[in-house]
Amino acid sequence: MTTRFTGRTALVTGAGSGIGRATALAFAAGGANVVVAGRTAAPLDETVALIEEHGGKALAVTADVSRAADAQALVRAAVDHFGSLDVAVNNAGVFRGGAPLADLAEDDWHTQLDINVTGVFLALRAQIRRMRTQPAGGTIVNIASNMGMHTRRPGVAAYAASKAAVAALTRAAALDHIAEGVRINAVSPGATATAMSLRPGESEAERGERVRHQLPLGRVSATEEVAAAVLYLASDDAASVVGTDLVIDSGGSL
Known part of the structure; x- marks a missing residue:
């Protein structure tokens, strides 16, 4: 445990696994009170249990960030339970890829735009509206992707478009609200040690061998990194x- 975030409340969406869970655990280890959010209760409860095992404080809230009411309810829950919303990490996202754009199903397009873009917009809006009323303001980090603005892969047109939009939205919101004390940035991960970076039927060992030749660093990023x-x-x-x-991204976009 450290004290870097002691007395602050951090909200992390998509916190039931992967980068979201690692981020929630890291904030708790830094002394923050953590609100973990996602669409499924069980993995969120597991994240809370991991935080509490190490003496941290956490609250699980089930929510679909592509719904404005849920995004607003998340902010209220954080403030009602812990007294403030000082940090927000908009990590919730989905990937529907593998097909060239001409073969992309409309449902896959809409799903990725609804969650990856509209969900970030709705979450940002609710978070900023609260943070700008606080004397200390707040900070927000959006999770984009190196496949948004930084590199290209076949079969990921919708996902890339959605994550490029997150990067653009981040910069626009940052400019709009820094004078109100709300500081906004983005992180763009590449291949990370999560299920999303596994090809169909691929084991973690097989992924390791594949990326050893593909990435300049020779490995995927750890979620903790x-x-x-x-x-x-x-x-x-x-x-x-x-x-x-x-x-x-282990040098993947170089």
Whole structure:
């Protein structure tokens, strides 16, 4: 445990697994009270249990961020339970890929835009409206992707478009609201040690061998490494960092 975020409340969406869970655990280890959000209760409860095992404080809230009412309810829950909303990490997202754009199903397009873009917009709006009323303001980190603005892969047109939109939305919101004390940035992970980076039927060992030849670093990023970048941007150490898009991708976009 450290004290970097002691007395602050951090909200993390998509916190039931992967980068979201690692980020929630890292904030708790930094002394924050953590609100973990997602669409399914059981994995959120597991995240809370992991935090509490190490002496942290956490609250699980089931929510679908693509619904405005849910995004607003998340902010209310954080404030009602812990007294403030000081940090928000908009990590919830989905990937529907594997097909060229001409073969992309409309449902897959709409699902990715609804959650990855509209969900971030709705969450941002609710979070900013609260943070700008607080004397200390707040910080927000959106999770984009290196496949948004930084690199291209076949079969991921909708996902890439949605994550590029997150990066653009981040910069626009950062400019709009920094004068109100709300500091907003983004992190763009590449291949990370989560199920999303596994090809169909691929084992973790097989993924490791594949990326050893594909990525300049020779391995995928650990979820804890992405979380560390998020915590930096949310911390006072990054007080003058506004509207940046920090790429964490083992050199994959070089």
